[in-house]
Amino acid sequence: MRELLRTFFLRLTSLFRRRHHDDDLTAEMNSHLQMAVDLNLRKGMSAENARRKALVDFGGIENTKELYRDQRGLPILETALQDIRFGFRMLRRSPGFSLLAILCLTVAIGANAAVFSWIEGILFRPFPAVAHQERMVALAGTARGVPGYTDISWPDFLDYQKNSRLIESFIVDRITGTSLSIGDRAERAIGSIVSANYFEALGVHPILGRGFLPEENFGRNAHPVTVISYRTWKDRYGGDPAIIGREQYLNGVQHTVIGVAPEGFDGTFVGYAFQFWVPLSMQETFSTPYKLEDRGARWIEGFAILKPGVSRQRAQQEVSALSQQLENTYPATNRGSGVKLMPLWETPFNQANTLLPTLEIALVVVIFVLLIACANVSNLLLVRSFARRQEMTIRLAIGAGRGRLLRQLLTEGLILSSFAAAGGLLFARWFRNALVLFFPPLPSGIIINLPGKLDWRVLALSAGVCIFSTLLFALFPAMQASKIDLATALKSESGGVVGGSRRARFRSTLVLIQVALSFVLLVGTVLLMKSAQGIENASPGFSTDGVLTSSVDLFAAGYDKVRAKNFRDQLIDRVQTLPGIQSAAFSQSLPFSYNGYFSSPVSVIGYVPAPDEDPEVEFNAVSPGYFSTVGIPLVSGREFTGVDDEKSVPVAIVNETMAAKFWPGRNPVGDHFKAKDQSLLVVGVAKNSKYGTIRENPEPFYYIALRQNVSVNGPLYLRTSLSPAAIAPILAREIRTIDPGLAPMETITMRQQIDRRSYTQKLAVALLGVFGGMALLLAAIGLYSVMSYAVSQSKRELGLRMALGAEASDLLRLVMSQGLALTAIGIILGAIASLALTRLIGNLLFNVSPRDPLAFASAFAVMAAVSVLASFVPAWRASRTDPVRTLRE
């Protein structure tokens, strides 16, 4: 083995010292012959005979040199190097061709690399800076008979941790939020309640201060300490070197900053960058009520790090067995509850789930773009292989093997795609960051965080794409070129516009494919655009533009319910008297927010639930004037008023769907229903509206009076004709007059609030739009090049036609009709493919059928317009053919 390696290495290095070795060999052979001649002379031969005898004994000198060289170097590699050198020379000779080909491929490979890197990032390395991601799995609670996932309680969590032998560490990571008020700037900040082992288990070491200590898991609100992210330290605290020990209010409790996380660590959540972490003991401060000692209170999400060599399946078996033990020991709280270990990308608790379908679409689209680009380059190569027929013919005639020709052409293809791959990676670097630009605006202070790097996996994939595409675009032209028939090669072959050689037919097929693929992308883009517009135009059931929303984080400022209620009353009184503001209201939950609503089991006398039905209905607590301010009409009954307070009977307003379900055929106003333990009097029926997303189906929903169910925090609504920018300073001033320590969050319209919820669709539209545009451009280039080439090749025929009396307009029509016929067939193929493929994006569509005729019609129109444009220039050139000159040539 060592000998083989040694030989290989010597042969390889000899490639670079060829000149030296050749000289050496020549000298050695000369010396051999010289000594032979000397000997022969000594034997008494004549000088001439001595020399002849020496040469005969030696055998062929050139032959020996050849054999020696083959033994010395690596013949395969040597011819490859030759091919590469020659390929470079050929590409330099037609820089226009090379540049166009490389550019087409760069765009395609770059787009592929970018999408790969996003998908790869989310699938394999979602958390940059975390060690052992490959051993990390996500944890979710399960409950028997309940679909989806729940959470885990802290006592259970501790038992799992104590008893598991296959899992290295269990990590609590529960997303939470607060407002971070520094100076006079208040912003939303996303953070996490984590177990004390969080930083250590992840292998993340704070650059300043320390991580959490084991005892900081325990004691109710006993350890008000926080580790902040590098970004927060830099952006919000100005990189203050004396940050450790600084006090900061988080949710109304003074916390001490004990550490700064390293740069590049944004927490363990796909989608958002986390800004702070607090230890588990502070749970109550961030999500009341206190749950740390309650085995029935499930609130924990997190991760487990498996011991090396342990598979997820084995760990799952162990954990399931532990769940069974817990169920036996604590039947009251743990009946039917378990824990599921899942791959990181399947966790239901972050954005990976919502992003992946969009990225899958993007993947299909970039593969289309790659195919189209390959078709283009293939086309260009065919044109050139025609121009190089002379060269190929000569090479074949002087004895080059067809295999060698094929290899030469494939090498040239590989050079093109290697350049393109290098360019593509640069392009991808830029492009993958550009994805963030397509994200809709988020609440200020919240930072988008998409994992994914251009690592070796992406590099390997890009190399694969590069080789694959080379085979795709270079193989057929190369095979065509090496199939030159020597006998007919001298005869000039000029394919007519109408007639067609094999090659012309192949080129037309390529254009067909391009047109068809572009058409599919166009249809997809239009469908998504229509659906995005549909979402834009769909009425959520309340006013969107004349209503603004903002909030003040009273909880973070340490308010209790009584103070919060007084603050709200005062603010509403002040704001409503301001010019330009018609009305104002508060609620507990904000529509179209990620946080969702509270829900409650309800029972109505006279309504018998189905056997397996457990009616649970979502609700919102709203202040007087909410319906008129937000713009939800009441179909019967009345709004909440100031008299609906803690001293009067608890009231509710139900929506139409709830009324129809629980009081079929009756008006529920005046009736009572029970929500949890509270009896509520129905005082009104509100029109249905959308509560969480535009795409949701109507569900039962009810409202209770905020004054009877006071919460500390809640959004403010203003009905006004003023813009958010105009309102924000006024609002800030009014709030400061009531309490100088308070600052409002950003003010936005309800329309903006809705938009923030539908960004998956927007992302898909943006991606498809960009890639679809690329595809269309590439297809247009393809069509144009085929048509202009056809025209340049059939000059003779065109000239003849003209000489025989064809008008310029006839030729224009002839060439145009040729191009349009190609497009037409391509569009038909594309339409058929679209009918099959658009179903794949069905779940992203809103109020649009995947077979929407308008989408098909507009794709048709765009494609037709582009192809008219692409074939017009060549056709126009054809119509200007000078018959005399072309026939003389």
Add this chain to the structure above:
Amino acid sequence: MLNSKTEVLQGTLDLLVLKTLDSMGPIHGFGIALRIQQVSDDLLQINQGTLYPALLRLEQRGWISSKWGISENNRKAKFYSLTRTGRRQLGEEAEEWGRMSAMINRVLKTS
């Protein structure tokens, strides 16, 4: 045997070269060619040129080494000598050859 001169069997040239170097010490290509012809009483015919790719092959494997020097007739020539691995290899190859020829002899006698 039909021919008085025999073509060198594929692969045996290496063995011949190694053996020559073993018995002659450092020697140039021409010397090796002469020696092989001499020892085989001119029965073995080799194209002297084919010696050189073989020498290169052996050198690449590290069995022999070469350096330029001056021949007995004051000619500049490249001298080849056996390395330690080369000597070991010679032992193995000779043994292998002995086994092989003995076996072939047996087959020829019995049939």
